[in-house]
Structures are given as structure tokens and as C-alpha cells.
Amino acid sequence: MKKRKIFIDGIFANNAAFILFLGMCPTLATTKSFMSAFGMGIAVIATIILTNVAISAIRRWVPNEIRIPVLIVIIASIVTIIEMLMQAFMYDLSQTLGVYLSLIVVNCVILGRAEAFAMKNNVFDSFLDALGTGIGFLAGLLALALAREFLGTGGLAFSSLLTGKALWSFQLIPDNYVIPLFVDAPGAFIMFGLLAALINFVVMKVAENKKKKALAMAGGK
Amino acid sequence: MTFIILGLSAILINNIILTRFLGICPLLGVSKKNSSAIGMSLAVIFVVTMSAILSYSLYMYVLHPLGIGYLKLVSFILIIASFVQFVEMFLKRFVPSLYQSLGIYLPLITTNCVVLAVSLDVVAMSGGVANYDFLTMLIYSFFTGVGYAFILIIFSFIQERLINDKNTPRSFKGSAVALITIGLLVMAFMGFRGMI
Numbered sequence: 001m002k003k004r005k006i007f008i009d010g011i012f013a014n015n016a017a018f019i020l021f022l023g024m025c026p027t028l029a030t031t032k033s034f035m036s037a038f039g040m041g042i043a044v045i046a047t048i049i050l051t052n053v054a055i056s057a058i059r060r061w062v063p064n065e066i067r068i069p070v071l072i073v074i075i076a077s078i079v080t081i082i083e084m085l086m087q088a089f090m091y092d093l094s095q096t097l098g099v100y101l102s103l104i105v106v107n108c109v110i111l112g113r114a115e116a117f118a119m120k121n122n123v124f125d126s127f128l129d130a131l132g133t134g135i136g137f138l139a140g141l142l143a144l145a146l147a148r149e150f151l152g153t154g155g156l157a158f159s160s161l162l163t164g165k166a167l168w169s170f171q172l173i174p175d176n177y178v179i180p181l182f183v184d185a186p187g188a189f190i191m192f193g194l195l196a197a198l199i200n201f202v203v204m205k206v207a208e209n210k211k212k213k214a215l216a217m218a219g220g221k
Numbered sequence: 222m223t224f225i226i227l228g229l230s231a232i233l234i235n236n237i238i239l240t241r242f243l244g245i246c247p248l249l250g251v252s253k254k255n256s257s258a259i260g261m262s263l264a265v266i267f268v269v270t271m272s273a274i275l276s277y278s279l280y281m282y283v284l285h286p287l288g289i290g291y292l293k294l295v296s297f298i299l300i301i302a303s304f305v306q307f308v309e310m311f312l313k314r315f316v317p318s319l320y321q322s323l324g325i326y327l328p329l330i331t332t333n334c335v336v337l338a339v340s341l342d343v344v345a346m347s348g349g350v351a352n353y354d355f356l357t358m359l360i361y362s363f364f365t366g367v368g369y370a371f372i373l374i375i376f377s378f379i380q381e382r383l384i385n386d387k388n389t390p391r392s393f394k395g396s397a398v399a400l401i402t403i404g405l406l407v408m409a410f411m412g413f414r415g416m417i
Contacts, residue, residue, distance in 0.1 A: 021246070021249065021396050022246070023246075024242075024245040024246055024249075025242050025243050025244070025245055025246075025334050028242040028245065029241065029242040029243075068302070068331075069299070069302055069303075072298050072299070072302055072331075073295060073298075073299065076294050076295040076298045076299075077295055079294060080291060080292075080294045080295060083294070084291065099338055099341055099342070102294055102337070102341055103243075103334045103337060103338060105294060105298055105337065106298070106331075106332050106333070106334045106337050108246060108332055111332060181408075184411075185239060185240055185242070185407050185411075186404045186405070186407040186408040186411065187404070188242065188404070189400050189401065189403045189404030189407060190400070190401050190404035190405075192400050193393075193396075193397045193398065193399075193400035193401035193404065194397070194401070196396055196397040196400065197390075197392045197393045197397035197398075198392075200392040200393070200394075200395075200397060201392035204391065204392060
């Protein structure tokens, strides 16, 4: 497989959040605000890169029968390390993410890539795959968070990831016209459903156009 | 009385799916048929309660006294994975009929975030004192599992109709419309807020 395709597929064709619907719990829970979604995405990228590289490096010594427990222990150790680092250096963010930070362990995206890709490919390919999948997941989180925060609070607020200090914010929709439902639990599901439908629609249109083009080419010959 | 309130709140008000978004993947995955939703629900209730008991005991009597509380994530996930494996082997050997109906859902539970989240919840500490004593932990974990089962079964009835519905637009088919339906379900359950 070409290196570029491995990387790009993780972002678009196999996007974890919106095409495969993996790791939905953090996607719904941490997209209340743009900054918490960003923090979650970064934590997931760090975890998936470390686990994919580690697992791909030891893949020859892992017996096939007990591979799942081995994978889970590696993932859990790496998540513990990242959680402790975050508590030390990004305390506010780790408080916002709360239990969802620990729950990265059972995020199907990470176990899925470890099992499906890292166990079968070399270290560099696994790194590229992890980077692509991670960026795709981050993009999904950010898209959902942008839509939710914008409709729910009328604007966006950015703060520093390290200190949690507010950096810059703006508001476009006046307070009377915002829909607070979207920052609440039901809004998460509804907005995710709407975005998923939109992406489905685009994917279908692209596939149809490709088919038409192929038919036209075949007809022309 | 406090136990009844704790149980009711875990089912209706602080439902783990509806307010904390946990366990959505199995909710969408196995809810397409009633029978599988019921099988999954029973398996979840059992595994959540048992693994909460095991994790609580391990943390309170071993990890915390030894000062190695940071190992909880690794040890809990190992406990859950091995417990699920053990239950699977036990059922296969002694209750084959139950194994037939639950069999395929059991391995899936390991990656169900509800189980790990409840285990992490019950060992939460504030100021060096455990938030839950043993009995409260038992009630909390059991009723959280029941709350999960409750929503899973309700949703499977809705899903059965959604799948056969001809009016759903093509791009909404599958997960998109299911997610929006859960959103409406959450809104309905928000009515219970403030009841206790």
C-alpha cells in the first residue's frame, strides 16, 4: 500500500467519527465546547500514535491467542501515562475531560487500529496510519464542536490548552436567539445525526457522479 | 429510602446513556433486533455489577492501601476482560442454552465503556474518603446497569420500526436517523430532571 494512501484514508475514506461511527462516547461528550474537543482530539492522537507504534514494534512476539489482553494492557498503560501528564501540565483540561480521558482505553478507534493495522504492518506505516486516523478523529470532533458551540452559545471562545486562561472569544448571534439545547445532551445527538446525514449525502453524490462519469466514458468509446 | 432514590436516579435521571453518552456503540449496534437487545441488556447488568464489586474490592483493599492507585486503569481493564472471558467459559461449560443466547454479546462488553466507567465511578474519592461504601456501590452499579438495559430495550423497539420505515430520506438512513431519535429520547427523559 502506498504511504500517502494509508495517511489520507484515515482522514477521509475511513474517518473514525463520521464514516465508521467508532468512539462515539467521547465524540458526543467532549464536543460541548471547541476547546475541550480540541484537547480530547490531541489526547486521542497522542494515544493512538504511541499505541500503534508500540504494538507494531512488538507484533512478532505477541502470540495470536492472547493478543487482545496484550493490546489492552499496552493501551491502558499509555493512557495512564497521558492522563498523568495531562494532570501535571494541563490541569484545567484534564478536569474538563474528566472520566472521558480514562475512557480512551475502551475507545474502539484505538483498539480497532491496533488490531486491524498495527498487528500486521511495519512501524512506519503504523505511525502514518495512526496519524491519519487521529487527525480524522480530531477533525470530526472539531466539526461537531464548532456547530454545537456556535449554535448553542452564539459564538466561539478560545482558551490556552496549557493554562486554561481565556484567550479570545466572539459572539455573532445575540443571546435571545441562541439555542442552548445544542450545548445540552439532546443537542449532541441531534447535531451528530444531522452532520452524519450531511456527510452521507455528500458521499452518495460523489459516488453517483463517479458512476455517471464512468458510464459516459464507456459510452464515448 | 435513600437506596430507592439512588436506584431511581440511576435509571431515570442520571441515566448513563442519556446524560453521560456512555455505551452508544452497542446501543446502535445490537438494537436492531429485540431479542439481541434483551440478551445484551442481561449481560450488561450482570457484568457491570460484578466488575464493580471486583474493582471496588481491589482498589479499596489492595491498590489504595499500597499507594499504587494510579494503576487502577490497567488493573480494572484487566479485571473486566478476564472476568468476561471467565463468564463466557463458565456459561459454555455449564449453561449452554444461556451461552447460545448471550454468547456473542459477552466479548463485546469488554469494550463497552459503561463497565469501565462504573468501575471508575465507584472508586472515586474526595478528600481521602471513598464516595461510596460497599452497599451504596452495589446499588449504584446494579441500577446503572438496569438503566442502560432500560434504554437499550426501549430503543430496540423504536429501531425495529425505523429500519422498516420507507419515509426516511436516503442520506438519513442508518446511524444518522438513529442518533436523532436518541436525541429526542433524551429530551423526553429530561422531563424527569428535578423529580428528586
